[in-house]
Amino acid sequence: MSEDVLHRVRRQTLNPTLQMTEEIYNETLIMIEDMCLLMANKVLSCLGMTAPNRHMHDALNYELQREQYDIEALAETVRTNVPHLNQQQRIAYDTLIEAANSESGGIYFLAAPGGTEKTFLISLLLARIR
Structure with a gap:
């Protein structure tokens, strides 16, 4: 899943050399947690997994939007x-x-x-x- 997120971010930023970062891993954790919430109504920390940093997710989305140009x-x-x-x-x-x-x-x-x-x-x- 992390590689899919990395690929999406590379396309959005037009930066094909972007490497895996903590923000990419965090985005993946958010996706996994969203699925767990949908299927079992449980966050990752309740399932014994590392919880994502939702604040980092908001910051990453802001940075991605800021770096998109016409x-x-x-x-x-x-x-x-x-x-x-x-x-x-x-x-x-x-x-x-x-x-x-x-x-x-x-x-x-x-x-x-x-x-x-x-x-x-x-x-x-x-x-x-x-």
Whole structure:
């Protein structure tokens, strides 16, 4: 059952490399407990098994929903806004996208005065990467 949950989460998050986690095991325990409640009206702890953490389940669902994106809307955002980057923003954008595409990584710091559209640039980078 855990592998089924892992497969579902991989599809929902578009992350095929996601590995088994405590949250995945907990989700499986919740499914088992739900079946036990339906069939015998008993929670897992009454049957001598580990009880699931329902709070963790709610947090996992929130995280999954938060990480689901409208790919077409993000692509449209990139298409319409990249041409609006100024020369310095475009250099930073190209450098960071190249680092992400090549998987070379690194630490980058954007230093600029307020009002120079750093948030716009970061939002555009995230839209492209997502």
